[in-house]
Amino acid sequence: MSADTATSTAAPRSNAVIRDILRGSVVTTILAFVIAFVVGGVLIAVTSAEVRQAAGYFFARPGDTFAAIWDAVAGGYEALFRGAIYNTRADAFATGIRSLTNSIGYSAPLIAAGLGVALAFRVGMFNIGAQGQIIFGAAFAALITFPMGLPAPLQIVMTMLGAVVGGAVWAGIVGVLKALTGAHEVILTIMLNYVAVYLVTWMVSTAGVLQREGSNQPISEATPEAAIFPKLLGPQYPALDWGFVFVLLAAVFVYWLIERSSLGMRMRAVGENPHAARAAGVNVERIYVYAMLFAGGLAGLAAAQQIQGAVTSGFTSSIDAGFGFDAITVALLGRSRAFGTVAAGLLFGALKAGSYSMQASEGIPVDIVLVVQAVVVLFVAAPPLVRTIFFLPQTEQEKLAKQRARQARKAVAQ
Incomplete structure (x- = not known):
C-alpha cells in the first residue's frame, strides 16, 4: 500500500474519532x-x-x-x-488551602444524598424524597443513639448507623407501598417529605421526645461529643472531617453494587425494562424495595454528615438544609453514576463555598x-x-x- 493510500485511509478514521x-x-x-x-x-x-x-x-x-x-x-x-479552591490573599499556603477543604466538606452530604437519588434512578425510580429521608434519619439517630453514652469510636459508628437505618426505614415505606400497591414513588416521596418535616417538628418541640431539656425552643439536644466526627486534617480545617471518608467508601460501595454485583445487574435490568426483567425471572417488586432501602440509607448517611459534623449544637426540622433537593441535580449532573455523582457533589460543594466569598467580598x-x-x-x-x-x-x-x-x-x- 502506498503512502498516499495510507494517508487517505487514516484521515477518515481520525475524523471519526474527533466526531465521537x-x-x-x-x-x-x-x-x-x-x-x-x-x-x-x-x-x-x-x-x-x-x-x-x-x-x-x-x-x-x-x-x-x-x-x-x-x-x-x-x-x-x-x-x-x-x-x-485557594485563597490567593492568604498569608500562607496552609491558610489558603482552607477554601478547598471547605468545598470538600460542604460536598459530603450532597454526595451521600446524590448517591441515593442516583441509585434509584438506575432502577427506574424517581426518588425525590431525600429531604424527608435526611430529616427522619437525623431524628431517628438522635432518638435512639444520643442517649447511649458510648465511648467515642463506638458512639460515632452507632450514631451514623442510626441515621442510615432511619433513612432506609423512611424510604423503605415507599418501596413497600410501590411493590404492594403500584403507587407512584414520586407522589409517595413528596408526601413523606411533608410527613417527615411535621413529624420532626413535633419531636423537637415536645419535651421528653427530642426537645432540648430546659428549653422551649423547637431544637434537639446537642450531638454528644463522642459522636462528632474528628477533623480529618486537624482543627485548622473545621469543615473537613472523617465523614467525607465514609462518603467516599459509600460511593465505592454503590459502584460495586450497581456495576459489579448480581443484585446490581438485576437492578439495572429493572431500570432498563421492568417488563423484560420480570419475564427473565427477576422479582421486580423486591428490587423496588431493595432500591429504596439503599437510597434511603444513603440519604441517612447525609443526615449523619449534618448532625455529626456540620450542625452539632442541636437541629430542627430544617436539618436537611436543602441538600435533599440539591441531591437530584447532583445525581443528574453525575449521570446517575457513582463516581460521576462524587464529581458533581464536589463541584456543587465548591460553588457553595465560593458563593459565600462572592457575597462577602464583592456583594x-x-x-x-x-x-x-x-x-x-x-x-x-x-x-x-x-x-x-x-x-x-x-x-x-x-x-x-x-x-x-x-x-x-x-x-x-x-
Whole structure:
C-alpha cells in the first residue's frame, strides 16, 4: 500500500474519532459549564451597581461601562475561586488551602444524598424524597443513639448507623407501598417529605421526645461529643472531617453494587425494562424495595454528615438544609453514576463555598451561583441543545429522531 493510500485511509478514521469525542458527554458537560458561567457573568454584570451607574452615560464614555463589566465579572469569579479552591490573599499556603477543604466538606452530604437519588434512578425510580429521608434519619439517630453514652469510636459508628437505618426505614415505606400497591414513588416521596418535616417538628418541640431539656425552643439536644466526627486534617480545617471518608467508601460501595454485583445487574435490568426483567425471572417488586432501602440509607448517611459534623449544637426540622433537593441535580449532573455523582457533589460543594466569598467580598448575591447550578443541569440534561448551540456533530440517535420527525411532518402534510 502506498503512502498516499495510507494517508487517505487514516484521515477518515481520525475524523471519526474527533466526531465521537465531540459527541461525547464529556465535551457537552464542559460546554454546559461554559454556557452557565457566561450566563452567570451576564447576571453579575446586570446586578452590579457600578455597571448600572456606568451604563447611565454609556454613549458619552462607553469604555467605562465595559471596564465596569469586566471588573464586576472578573472580581466575582476571582472571589469564587478564592472561596472554593485557594485563597490567593492568604498569608500562607496552609491558610489558603482552607477554601478547598471547605468545598470538600460542604460536598459530603450532597454526595451521600446524590448517591441515593442516583441509585434509584438506575432502577427506574424517581426518588425525590431525600429531604424527608435526611430529616427522619437525623431524628431517628438522635432518638435512639444520643442517649447511649458510648465511648467515642463506638458512639460515632452507632450514631451514623442510626441515621442510615432511619433513612432506609423512611424510604423503605415507599418501596413497600410501590411493590404492594403500584403507587407512584414520586407522589409517595413528596408526601413523606411533608410527613417527615411535621413529624420532626413535633419531636423537637415536645419535651421528653427530642426537645432540648430546659428549653422551649423547637431544637434537639446537642450531638454528644463522642459522636462528632474528628477533623480529618486537624482543627485548622473545621469543615473537613472523617465523614467525607465514609462518603467516599459509600460511593465505592454503590459502584460495586450497581456495576459489579448480581443484585446490581438485576437492578439495572429493572431500570432498563421492568417488563423484560420480570419475564427473565427477576422479582421486580423486591428490587423496588431493595432500591429504596439503599437510597434511603444513603440519604441517612447525609443526615449523619449534618448532625455529626456540620450542625452539632442541636437541629430542627430544617436539618436537611436543602441538600435533599440539591441531591437530584447532583445525581443528574453525575449521570446517575457513582463516581460521576462524587464529581458533581464536589463541584456543587465548591460553588457553595465560593458563593459565600462572592457575597462577602464583592456583594454578589448567592442566588447567582444557584442560577449557574441550574443552567448547568439544564444543559447537561439537554445535550442536543448544547450540540446545536456550538454546531457540534449530532449523534446517530439524534439524526434518526430528526429524520423520523421530518417523515411524520410529510405524512401529516399529505
